[in-house]
Amino acid sequence: MKNYLKLVSITLFTLLFVACSSDDDAAPEPVNEEEVITTMIVTLNGPDQVVLTYQDLDGDGPDAETLTVSGALSANTTYEGSIRLLNESEEEVEEITEEIEEEDDEHQFFYTIGTGLDVTTEYADEDENGNPVGLSFTLTTGAASSGSLTFTLRHEPTKPNDGLENAGGSTDIEKSFDLVVQ
Amino acid sequence: MKYCIIITLLFSFVMNSQNCNHSLEGYVLDFHNGEPIAGATLQIKNSQLQTISDSNGKFIINNLCESSLELIVSHISCDQKTVEIDIKKTIQTTIYLEHHIEELEIVAIKGNNSNNGAISAQKEKIDKKIIDNFSSESLGTILKLAKGVSSINTGNKIVKPVINGLHSSRIIIMNNNVRMEDQEWGIEHAPNIDVNAIDNITVIKGSNALAYAGDAIGGIVVLKPLRYLNKDTLYGKTIAGFQSNGWGYNLNSMLSKSFKNGWFTNGNVGYKQNGDLNSPDYNLTNTGAKSFSGNGIVGYQKFEYGFEANLSYIDNTMGILSASHIGNVGDLVNAIDNEEPLVIDDFSYAINSPKQEVTHLLGKINFYKRFNTLGKLSVQYDYQNNHRYEFDKRIGDDRDKPVVDLELITQNIKSDLMIDKFDNSTIYIGVTGKYQENIANPETGVRRLIPDYEKTDISLYGIWNTSFNDKLKTDFGVRYDYNFIDAKKYYKTSRWEERGYSEDFSDFIVDDLGTQLLTNPTFTYHNMSLSAGLIYSINKNNDLIFNYGLSSRPPNPSELFSDGLHHSAARIELGDLRLTKEISNRVGLSYQLEASKINLSIDAFINQINDFVYLKPTGTQTTVRGAFPVWEYFKTNAFLAGIDTNIDYQFTELWSFNSKFSYVYGENTEEDIPLIDIPALRLNNTLNYKLKKWNHLNLRLAHEWVGRQNRYPDYNFETYIPTIGEYVEVDISSPPDAFQLVHLYGDMTFILNQKSNLNLMIGITNLFNTNYREYLNRLRYYADDTGRNITIQIKFNY
Numbered sequence: 001m002k003n004y005l006k007l008v009s010i011t012l013f014t015l016l017f018v019a020c021s022s023d024d025d026a027a028p029e030p031v032n033e034e035e036v037i038t039t040m041i042v043t044l045n046g047p048d049q050v051v052l053t054y055q056d057l058d059g060d061g062p063d064a065e066t067l068t069v070s071g072a073l074s075a076n077t078t079y080e081g082s083i084r085l086l087n088e089s090e091e092e093v094e095e096i097t098e099e100i101e102e103e104d105d106e107h108q109f110f111y112t113i114g115t116g117l118d119v120t121t122e123y124a125d126e127d128e129n130g131n132p133v134g135l136s137f138t139l140t141t142g143a144a145s146s147g148s149l150t151f152t153l154r155h156e157p158t159k160p161n162d163g164l165e166n167a168g169g170s171t172d173i174e175k176s177f178d179l180v181v182q
Numbered sequence: 183m184k185y186c187i188i189i190t191l192l193f194s195f196v197m198n199s200q201n202c203n204h205s206l207e208g209y210v211l212d213f214h215n216g217e218p219i220a221g222a223t224l225q226i227k228n229s230q231l232q233t234i235s236d237s238n239g240k241f242i243i244n245n246l247c248e249s250s251l252e253l254i255v256s257h258i259s260c261d262q263k264t265v266e267i268d269i270k271k272t273i274q275t276t277i278y279l280e281h282h283i284e285e286l287e288i289v290a291i292k293g294n295n296s297n298n299g300a301i302s303a304q305k306e307k308i309d310k311k312i313i314d315n316f317s318s319e320s321l322g323t324i325l326k327l328a329k330g331v332s333s334i335n336t337g338n339k340i341v342k343p344v345i346n347g348l349h350s351s352r353i354i355i356m357n358n359n360v361r362m363e364d365q366e367w368g369i370e371h372a373p374n375i376d377v378n379a380i381d382n383i384t385v386i387k388g389s390n391a392l393a394y395a396g397d398a399i400g401g402i403v404v405l406k407p408l409r410y411l412n413k414d415t416l417y418g419k420t421i422a423g424f425q426s427n428g429w430g431y432n433l434n435s436m437l438s439k440s441f442k443n444g445w446f447t448n449g450n451v452g453y454k455q456n457g458d459l460n461s462p463d464y465n466l467t468n469t470g471a472k473s474f475s476g477n478g479i480v481g482y483q484k485f486e487y488g489f490e491a492n493l494s495y496i497d498n499t500m501g502i503l504s505a506s507h508i509g510n511v512g513d514l515v516n517a518i519d520n521e522e523p524l525v526i527d528d529f530s531y532a533i534n535s536p537k538q539e540v541t542h543l544l545g546k547i548n549f550y551k552r553f554n555t556l557g558k559l560s561v562q563y564d565y566q567n568n569h570r571y572e573f574d575k576r577i578g579d580d581r582d583k584p585v586v587d588l589e590l591i592t593q594n595i596k597s598d599l600m601i602d603k604f605d606n607s608t609i610y611i612g613v614t615g616k617y618q619e620n621i622a623n624p625e626t627g628v629r630r631l632i633p634d635y636e637k638t639d640i641s642l643y644g645i646w647n648t649s650f651n652d653k654l655k656t657d658f659g660v661r662y663d664y665n666f667i668d669a670k671k672y673y674k675t676s677r678w679e680e681r682g683y684s685e686d687f688s689d690f691i692v693d694d695l696g697t698q699l700l701t702n703p704t705f706t707y708h709n710m711s712l713s714a715g716l717i718y719s720i721n722k723n724n725d726l727i728f729n730y731g732l733s734s735r736p737p738n739p740s741e742l743f744s745d746g747l748h749h750s751a752a753r754i755e756l757g758d759l760r761l762t763k764e765i766s767n768r769v770g771l772s773y774q775l776e777a778s779k780i781n782l783s784i785d786a787f788i789n790q791i792n793d794f795v796y797l798k799p800t801g802t803q804t805t806v807r808g809a810f811p812v813w814e815y816f817k818t819n820a821f822l823a824g825i826d827t828n829i830d831y832q833f834t835e836l837w838s839f840n841s842k843f844s845y846v847y848g849e850n851t852e853e854d855i856p857l858i859d860i861p862a863l864r865l866n867n868t869l870n871y872k873l874k875k876w877n878h879l880n881l882r883l884a885h886e887w888v889g890r891q892n893r894y895p896d897y898n899f900e901t902y903i904p905t906i907g908e909y910v911e912v913d914i915s916s917p918p919d920a921f922q923l924v925h926l927y928g929d930m931t932f933i934l935n936q937k938s939n940l941n942l943m944i945g946i947t948n949l950f951n952t953n954y955r956e957y958l959n960r961l962r963y964y965a966d967d968t969g970r971n972i973t974i975q976i977k978f979n980y
């Protein structure tokens with residue numbers, strides 16, 4: 001019995017040793033972050049083109065984001081809007097817009113007009129069930145004014161809905177731009 | 183149970199020519215200390231020849247014929263044992279008897295103690311009969327039956343034990359003498375245990391059980407499997423249950439066989455499933471769960487040596503409330519402001535994202551041998567593989583990809599020696615070596631929550647138990663733990679700079695990939711733990727127990743390395759490489775009264791923890807999804823104190839009453855504010871009625887009252903919500919209101935024949951379908967807790 005125990009102990013210690021020495025110093029693979037939206041480009045085409053850009057290349061890292069508005073909108077004008085989403089954190093830039101288009105019944109953009117800004121928006125696209133998606137929209141300006149316009153993308157909202165209040169789902173994008181109508 | 187075993191026979195040969203003139207002589211000695219045993223009867227089987235050992239343990243039997251004979255040795259406090267002797271010559275033999283086991287057993291029963299030396303620790307035992315009544319429940323739910331134990335939950339099925347206000351890495355779970363290694367650091371990581379494979383549970387509060395661990399600042403949960411008798415038996419049990427809330431069902435079957443010659447085997451398989459649970463007013467969408475488990479044991483046991491091999495496997499899939507999947511702090515504000523969850527669908531068994539899938543494989547083998555006049559040596563090797571997947575709501579090709587894919591492999595070898603040769607003392611010493619590897623799969627496409635790491639631990643301990651006289655017992659223990667952690671982690675360069683690591687930890691950097699840095703953080707910890715205790719028996723009915731424990735816990739990988747957005751919690755969690763080990767000084771004082779009608783026990787404690795690690799919100803950070811609160815790991819000094827009481831009162835033979843009370847006070851003494859996540863005051867009263875002649879009818883009416891936690895830190899913060907264009911306060915701190923629940927249980931046992939019986943149980947929890955939310959439920963912001971549940975369970979013993 002003693003010999004048996006000894007044998008077992010030796011076997012076990014060998015196992016442990018083998019386990020410990022199997023350590024290889026290879027570096028783990030870096031993770032290629034997918035489905036991260038680093039960039040949102042909202043193009044408003046009217047008599048003049050206005051581009052709203054959001055960019056934050058380190059994603060949820062601590063670096064600050066940049067928000068730019070290329071210029072002022074003209075009063076009493078209708079613009080055709082389109083939204084483009086990119087992942088620029090990788091060398092090969094990824095078009096997130098396409099993924100949203102493929103699953104448009106599970107996504108919806110909402111446009112929230114801040115106090116003071118005199119504009120209205122309307123959806124210009126729909127999913128397979130006839131509900132709005134919001135990658136395309138029209139924006140009609142009223143009188144000269146200024147205020148914020150917020151773009152919210154909800155994943156798996158209740159569709160159809162009356163707006164953000166009862167849409168539910170989880171927020172994938174929520175960004176505000178300060179606009180001027182003149 | 184008594185053992186009397188003859189361990190060694192030392193033969194010496196003397197020539198003798200006459201056939202029936204042989205003699206057998208020798209000594210009967212105590213196995214433990216080699217002292218002579220007087221008064222042992224030695225009889226030759228099928229013969230009138232017998233003798234009794236004298237005061238020196240000596241005996242002699244003359245006039246033996248040359249033959250093979252069986253010698254039956256017995257003593258007043260032992261089972262009789264038979265040894266075969268081949269009589270060819272006069273034989274001298276020494277017979278070792280296991281002598282004082284009976285005495286030890288009595289102590290063990292009285293002190294509920296079989297836990298490697300921690301005789302003075304504050305502890306409480308939950309036995310099989312109670313576990314069986316909760317066969318469909320989680321370990322965490324059952325542990326709440328012990329006073330001073332509450333739970334921290336993510337929904338209803340992910341339940342982690344909280345002992346005296348402490349949880350997660352501060353609590354060690356020992357499953358059949360194996361330390362469970364299952365990524366216990368997260369609040370949403372529940373222990374992977376099938377309660378049906380457990381025979382009894384002992385909750386040890388505080389760190390005093392040093393044979394198991396030195397870092398169990400909160401406590402240790404010891405799970406023990408069935409003990410086997412060396413008898414020819416075949417025993418089986420099948421439990422089938424149904425739960426109305428969530429249309430759940432569970433089936434568990436166990437078969438156990440043991441042989442007189444020492445072999446035993448046991449197998450256990452179980453499956454349970456439930457669909458969406460419901461609160462009193464609505465469905466809790468995506469709270470379904472299913473679990474498969476299997477467990478097998480084979481072993482051989484003699485008093486002097488034996489072995490056991492155990493293999494167990496569990497596969498859990500758990501849905502997480504749909505409404506708790508939120509995008510940003512604005513969604514959190516909506517959830518807090520809404521009475522009802524934002525997603526309520528019809529009942530379904532489907533488990534969709536967000537969900538967890540966890541498998542845990544545990545294999546172990548151990549051997550023991552008793553050495554005469556020394557004690558018992560055991561050697562154990564165990565292997566664990568814990569694989570954890572977490573799924574979130576994702577889009578496109580990533581839809582079915584997990585966001586977390588972690589494999590934790592642990593190997594452990596340990597050796598323990600119990601020295602029981604001394605009359606009044608028992609000494610335990612042991613050594614453990616552990617190697618652990620965590621592999622984070624990069625294919626998830628999400629930055630690793632926990633990095634790849636390797637961890638090596640070596641520990642040594644010694645415990646001394648002694649009794650000075652009938653009234654005073656003491657124990658003293660010391661343990662040393664060495665931990666070495668070697669991680670490989672990618673940091674975003676921006677995060678590395680922001681944390682200020684470039685100054686302190688630049689030598690960790692292995693590679694610079696531009697936006698990311700590959701680092702190799704290594705940490706070494708040396709931890710000393712101490713335990714000391716006194717048990718003073720004032721008289722037959724009254725005991726006073728004092729204990730002190732010093733323990734330290736190095737920070738876990740999550741506390742050191744967390745970095746980034748925790749999707750399911752909608753927050754950014756940041757670990758800190760600068761964290762150091764927690765050091766706890768805990769003093770416990772208990773009083774126990776055991777009288778004919780009343781049993782009373784009071785456990786009080788104070789626990790001062792230096793460099794206590796906790797998570798605290800420090801502001802918000804904007805991302806594309808909007809603003810997220812940032813929670814960072816900090817260290818502070820914490821002071822905890824509490825009292826737990828238990829009263830059993832037997833009114834009459836039929837009626838009895840039980841009352842349990844627990845209160846914990848927790849203070850962050852550096853900032854003079856209450857500690858976060860301290861359980862609220864809790865009072866449980868149960869009225870029992872037992873009528874044996876009505877098929878062992880048991881009725882229990884239980885009342886549970888949970889107060890509002892009025893001592894909480896205010897970590898609320900303000901955030902700007904662009905969609906409403908306002909700053910709002912995010913109330914993440916306010917605890918929910920006090921609540922009370924009533925439960926009713928009844929069971930009857932029908933004796934079918936000598937060997938089999940059938941137990942029928944019906945239980946109704948939350949009888950009045952009360953709406954409530956628990957402070958320590960991470961999903962309390964989103965939905966009410968579960969409503970009424972009717973359980974019907976049939977248990978068949980055969």
